[in-house]
Amino acid sequence: MAEKRSRTSRLAERARELAPVWTLLALIVFFGVYSESFFTLENFGNILNQVALLAIMGTGITFVLLTAQIDLSVSYMATLAGVVAAYATAGHLPQPWPIVVALLVASFLGWISGAATAYLGIPSFMSTLAMSLIASGLSLYLTRGRILFDLPPLSKTLGSGRIFGVKWLVIVAALTLLVGHLVLRYTRFGRYVYMTGANPKAAELAGVNTRRVVAWVMVIAAFTAGLAGVVGIGRLGSATPTAFDGMLIDAIGAVVLGGTSLFGGVGGIPQTVVGLLILGVLRNGLDQVSVNIYAKTLITGIILFAALVFNILFAGKKES
Amino acid sequence: MEPLLRLTQVKKRFGGIEALKGIDFEVFAGEVHALVGENGAGKSTMMKILAGVIPDYEGEMAYRGRPLRLKNPKEALDLGIAMIHQELSVMPELSVAENIFLGRQPTRGRVVDWRRMFAEARRILEALGYPHVEVERPLGDYPLGVHQLAEIARAVTSGAELIIMDEPTSALSPMETERLLELVRRLASQGKAIVYISHFLEEVTAVADRITVLRDGRKVATLRAGETDKSELVRLMLGKEARFFERAELVARAREGRPVLELSALTRPRAFEGIDLALYPGEIVGLYGLIGSGHFELAETVFGLARPAAGQIRVAGKPLRGGPRQAIREGIAYVPPSRRTGLFLEKPVYQNVSLPWLDRLFGPARELAAAREVTQEVGLRPPDPARNVGAFSGGNQQKVAIARWLIEPPKVFLASEPTRGMDVGAKDEVLSILRRMADAGTAVLLVSSEPETILAAADRILVMAKGRIVAEYTSGEVTKEMLVHAAAGELRKSA
Incomplete structure (x- = not known):
């Protein structure tokens, strides 16, 4: 009897876990039926291209959410990294140093907000919110509001080049996700990330340095955000002081849509991939079926909100 | 002289359990006869037979020399x-006098004769040594000691010759207790016979003329109070156990070596103060205290979860200053008092077990194998290390919390409330795991607010109260009551 109950509850849990996958399939079928141009290889390439930057950023966010923290500074960190890379290039810093410096700056700022959260106890939403202002301010300060067109050649290649017909951007995104997945799944650090998120107190009791884990995931999030920025300017063809500011909600939203718990400990890169695809298909599909362009954001918002409700209900179920 | 009351070979069984296995007992007029024994020794059954609450029993009762079979308390x-x-x-709402004469108020015609009742009550209380109690005032105005007094006075005025008192001092302050003991002596000197039941052996030896010790439903001995002492009483109450002597020998040998954990003047404000403690390999030391006495905080601090304000922690002579990670590396293991804080309920058993050891034990296959081994050792049911911890019963969750530390046997095992909320069988299992660890050389600090747990497993028992160690006992010379008394006594004194 008890055995049976636990099996049905396991099935129910499994169904809940797979809900994002069903959502994705439903969206694909829906748009496939209602749009002639949706089901083409070219369009799938478009979708991947559209979510590639989000994927790079989302990899780091996945780490952060798994420890039950949040990073609200990622989009501004991407902007800043892009600006720094362009600024250093304009200043004739030899390549590829502008990119290295850009990534280091982003990582360092991530470490600052991570340490503030881990060692001083400032809630991460607050420390990263403040950090987003710093990053955004630095971008403005460096550019004086102008648009920078001197980009590192590597950024241009990765942002808009192709190899064997595949966009470098998509390859970078796939590699970032892959590395993230390997770290989370097959390293001790990855396990510490999950356990810290699942129950920080218990992790501490088992000798896990949870503060260091939290500080490090914030560094990782800042690094992947910086990477998105460095590649992103190549795709845009320029670095502006507000280039990626709009990406914040999409990046966090994609991770949550995939089913990674906001309360930590549950989820991962496969979930994030599904979430990215849901967001990509949705955006792309809405264009294809020619909905009122002004309703697009509204519909995306409603779906994201529904995903949030689901995320919370899911977590609540498991508590009881 | 003939006893006022005599029991001969009294037996009583409840279903399959023999609560009394043939008790002989007598009490004389003018005597205080104390009855001691551990919980379940048969004290209350015997008492209920004396008071007519239990009418069906085997054996004889004689009162004033005549056989008697009571049918009810009336x-x-x-x-x-x-x-x-x-x-x-x-x-409590009624006056002191009304409480004394409850149901038997003196009357004039059909109305209560208040004047006479108050006068009578005053006279009785004076005779009992309480002339200052105002009999007109509501009883509720007075402390518990006076409530008890009223009840005793009621018994006396109703012509009681034999008064049975069950734990009369358990709720009294030390001062009230002293007055009550005086009262008991006074009643005896007035020719009453008193059967006095108490857990507090100091009181018993102070007030009684004779003491009868019960154990497992048998009378072990009846002793003159002046010719015995507390430790003899305890020994008689507990009996001897072979297991205890074996372990005692083992522990004695261990103590000749060096301590594995030493605390000196360890202090954490608002938790504990000036704790000195040495733990030797192979011994199980019980750290008992009421909740809030600082014993849980002490274990927590030794594990590095909080920093002491002063004092030192040494493991095998080496000072310990870091957090849990260093503590684990130095061979300290810790189980927190609450399962929820210590376990990942939504993660599989093997991940819970392996977490402290990932630097040498990583990869699902290896972790599963190691977890299977240690969970077998603790008797996890069902024995499935891939299942989420949250899917197990509370007792089995606790086993997971302990199993983690069997991967690499620790030098010191700090187990806070390891049997909390478990059924008897599971409790025994957990305690025998602790014993096996001790046999293998681990020094176990068993931290608990359940005296039964401590008594069942500890070789040596320390009692904490208000952040200090207030008493130390060797197992076998202490009862639950003494522990509780020591832990609470300190509170009383400082309150």
Whole structure:
């Protein structure tokens, strides 16, 4: 009897876990039926291209959410990294140093907000919110509001080049996700990330340095955000002081849509991939079926909100 | 001289359990006869037979030399046998005098004769040594000691010759206790016979003329109070156990070596102060205290979860200053008092077990194998290390919390409330795991607020109260009551 109950509850849990996958399939079928141009290889390439930057950023966010923290500074960190890379290039810093410096700056700022959260106890939403202002301010300060067109050649290649017909951007995104997945799944650090998120107190009791884990995931999030920025300017063809500011909600939203718990400990890169695809298909599909362009954001918002409700209900179920 | 009351070979069984296995007992007029024994020794069954609460038993009872079979408490009362229960049957709203004469108020015609009642009550209380109690005032105005007094006075005025008192001092302050003991002596000197039941052996040896010790439903001995002492009483109450002597020998040998954990003057404000403690390999030391006495905080601090304000922690001579990670590396293991804080309920058993050891044990296959081994050792049911911890019963969750530390046997095992909320069988299993660890050389600090747990497993017992160690006992010379008394006594004194 008890055995049976636990099996049905396991099935129910499994169904809940797979809900994002069903959502994705439903969206694909829906748009496939209602749009002639949706089901083409070219369009799938478009979708991947559209979510590639989000994927790079989302990899780091996945780490952060798994420890039950949040990073609200990622989009501004991407902007800043892009600006720094362009600024250093304009200043004739030899390549590829502008990119290295850009990534280091982003990582360092991530470490600052991570340490503030881990060692001083400032809630991460607050420390990263403040950090987003710093990053955004630095971008403005460096550019004086102008648009920078001197980009590192590597950024241009990765942002808009192709190899064997595949966009470098998509390859970078796939590699970032892959590395993230390997770290989370097959390293001790990855396990510490999950356990810290699942129950920080218990992790501490088992000798896990949870503060260091939290500080490090914030560094990782800042690094992947910086990477998105460095590649992103190549795709845009320029670095502006507000280039990626709009990406914040999409990046966090994609991770949550995939089913990674906001309360930590549950989820991962496969979930994030599904979430990215849901967001990509949705955006792309809405264009294809020619909905009122002004309703697009509204519909995306409603779906994201529904995903949030689901995320919370899911977590609540498991508590009881 | 003939005893006022005599029991001969009294037996009583409840279903399959023999609560009394043939008790002989006598009490004389003018005597205080104390009855001691551990919980379940048969004290209350015997008492209930004396007071007529239990009418069906084997054996003989004789009162004033004549055989007697009580059918109910009322009959006992009519014959002059009164019982003062632990829960008093007084009415705090009524006056002291009314409580004394409850149901038997003196009357003039059909109305209560208040004047006479107050005068009588005053006279009785004076005779009992309490001339200052105002009998007109509501009983509720007075402390518990006076409530008890009223109940005793009621028994006396109703003509009781034999008064049975069940734990009369358990709720009294030390001062009230002293006055009550005086009262008991006074009643005896007035020719009453008193059967006095108490857990507090100091009181018993102070107030009684004779003491009868019960164990497992048998009378072990009846001793003159002046010719015995507390430790003999405890030994008689507990009996001897072979297991205890074996371990005692082992522990004695261990103590000749060096301590594995030493605390000196360890202090954490608002938790504990000036703790000195040495733990030797192979011994199980019980750290008992009421909740809030600082014993859980002490274990927590030794594990590095909080920093002491002063003092030192040494493991095998080496000072310990870091957090849990260093503590684990130095061979300290810790189980927190609450399962929720210590376990990942939504993660599989093997991940819970392997987490402290990932630097040498990583990869699902290896972790599963190691977890299977240690969970077998603790008897996890069902024995499935891939299942989420949250899917196990509470007792089995606790086993997971302990199993983690069997991967690499620790030098020191700090187990806070390891049997909390477990059924008897699971408790025994957990305690025998601790014993096996101790046999293998681990020094176990068993931290608990359950005296039964401590008594069942500890070789040596320390009692903490208000952040200090207030008493130390060797197992086998201490009862639950003494532990509770030591832990609470300190509170009383400082309150």
